[in-house]
Amino acid sequence: MITRALALLAVGCLFSSAAAAFxxxxxxxxxxxxxxxxxxxxxxxxxxxxxxxxxxxxxxxGHTVRVTVRKAKGSVYDIRAEDEDGDTYTLWDVDIAKRDVTFTLDDID
Structure with a gap:
């Protein structure tokens, strides 16, 4: 009986954390x-x-901006910047829960 209750609790936790918004x-x-x-x-x-x-x-x-994400399905994002000359810089599959982003000339598309 206790084993079954623990198993149900574990399954419930799995689904509740998967459904939680980032x-x-x-x-x-x-x-x-x-x-x-x-x-x-x-x-x-x-x-x-x-x-x-x-x-x-x-x-x-030389400046930094903070971009807030609410109620997202996950924390992996594609991030694109466009400069004053129309050049673009794109970073793919960035896990924003784990790292911030710095765009340099090496990131130019």
């Missing part, structure tokens, strides 16, 4: 030498980019 953030640092005018943070393999998280702001070279 809440967190990623800090994005611009070390490209150029101002970033657009920044997109989309769930990995979403098929399209979410809205620009900078809105009408820019991310100057």
């Amino acid at each position: 809440n967190g953030y990623v800090e994005v640092t611009n070390d490209t030498g150029y101002d970033i005018h657009y920044l997109y943070v989309s769930p990995a393999h979403a098929g399209d980019w979410q809205e620009d998280v900078l809105d009408e702001d820019i991310l100057p070279d």
Whole structure:
């Protein structure tokens, strides 16, 4: 009886943690030498980019912005920046629960 109760408890915990939404953030640092005018943070393999998280702001070279994610299905994201010249920098499959992002010229597409 106790073994069955423990097994049911373990299964319940498995499903409740899988259904839990991810809440967190990623800090994005611009070390490209150029101002970033657009920044997109989309769930990995979403098929399209979410809205620009900078809105009408820019991310100057040498600065950092914190992007908050709420009620997401997971913590793995694709992140794209676009600088003042229209050059793009893309990082794929970033687990934002484990690391922040710094864009450099090495990341240019």
